[in-house]
Amino acid sequence: MRRYSRITGTGSYLPPRRVTNDDFVAQLAEKGIETSDQWIVERTGIRARHFAERDVASSDLALEAARKALEAAGITAEDIDLIIVATSTPDMVFPSTAAILQGKLGIHGCPAFDVQAVCSGFVYALTVADSMLKSGVATRALVIGAEVFSRILDYSDRTTCVLFGDGAGAVVLEASDEPGILACDLHADGRHVDILCVPGNVYGGQILGDPLLKMDGQAVFKLAVGVLEKAARATLEKASMTESDIDWLIPHQANIRIMQSTARKLKLPMEKVIVTVDQHGNTSAASIPLALDHGVRAGQIKPGQTLLLEGVGGGFAWGAVLLKL
Numbered sequence: 001m002r003r004y005s006r007i008t009g010t011g012s013y014l015p016p017r018r019v020t021n022d023d024f025v026a027q028l029a030e031k032g033i034e035t036s037d038q039w040i041v042e043r044t045g046i047r048a049r050h051f052a053e054r055d056v057a058s059s060d061l062a063l064e065a066a067r068k069a070l071e072a073a074g075i076t077a078e079d080i081d082l083i084i085v086a087t088s089t090p091d092m093v094f095p096s097t098a099a100i101l102q103g104k105l106g107i108h109g110c111p112a113f114d115v116q117a118v119c120s121g122f123v124y125a126l127t128v129a130d131s132m133l134k135s136g137v138a139t140r141a142l143v144i145g146a147e148v149f150s151r152i153l154d155y156s157d158r159t160t161c162v163l164f165g166d167g168a169g170a171v172v173l174e175a176s177d178e179p180g181i182l183a184c185d186l187h188a189d190g191r192h193v194d195i196l197c198v199p200g201n202v203y204g205g206q207i208l209g210d211p212l213l214k215m216d217g218q219a220v221f222k223l224a225v226g227v228l229e230k231a232a233r234a235t236l237e238k239a240s241m242t243e244s245d246i247d248w249l250i251p252h253q254a255n256i257r258i259m260q261s262t263a264r265k266l267k268l269p270m271e272k273v274i275v276t277v278d279q280h281g282n283t284s285a286a287s288i289p290l291a292l293d294h295g296v297r298a299g300q301i302k303p304g305q306t307l308l309l310e311g312v313g314g315g316f317a318w319g320a321v322l323l324k325l
């Protein structure tokens, strides 16, 4: 019998501190940085984001999201035999945030590792988990996107600091006789490293280079809309399906205009797109599982429906996962 993997539970967590555009505009004004709610909403669709406190790490957010996903799947942490965390804001240089999370979940022994593919991290992690479940390496995985991007923002750069937020989303992925994940499509193009990066690194206990996020917004925008359409079409083709088979598009929540453009190219009405960027901002690897859980818990996304998840970001890296819930 063919082996597949299926999502059996979703969960998410946002740190309690919610910062609206007006709050943020006032905070930035104190530093002499000028922006406005109108500019942010018009260019990005973002109205609010959540920021974690200083002593809260990605693994803390991941833990809360994981607990909710486990509860939704009706299993406990002891049932998990694989943990993959997608993050670009790990708790430490090493060990992995996944290993730290494993300890916080009170389990031990199963493989646990991080995936670093920035805003595509969750679709990368889901694809890796799907392969490991299909090949019999594991049977029940926790796949998580968790970020504290607030730590790597340059609050003197108004073109980037207004875009991002913190949060975590998780799914339980279980081996199954029925699909499940139907097709995946992953890509990267290292020629574009410089358009979106945190270039600093640690050398001899000191930070060399700039440790804060740098982005060429227009270059990112142009590349993103092109590759998202290609990845969507490639994934549908692999599953012998078409755009009309998609019940929900769950794109990386970076910017409402990128999402609108992708939906337009795929001839999908915005009513079929899960949008959380307005309330969450861009939470990088966490944005897709956060949006998925939001849609499930709001009763929009229902069992049996077909979902297309799409990620894009630093690398440049991008990809899509087509699945039946």
Ligand code: ACO
Binding pocket: 034, 035, 036, 039, 040, 043, 044, 118, 119, 158, 159, 160, 162, 196, 215, 216, 217, 218, 220, 221, 254, 255, 258, 282, 284, 312, 313, 314
């Ligand atoms: N408030 C007010 N004005 C601003 C702000 C701000 N926060 N930021 C920039 N501006 C000004 C600029 O200074 C510029 O002024 P000027 O014309 O006087 O020079 C003007 O607004 C236009 O600036 P642009 O950078 O050209 O603005 P653009 O329309 O390109 O919008 C944005 C910028 C929103 C970043 C856009 O390029 C974009 O959405 N890019 C995609 C970025 C993205 O989604 N990144 C994440 C994807 S990958 C990942 O998730 C990691």
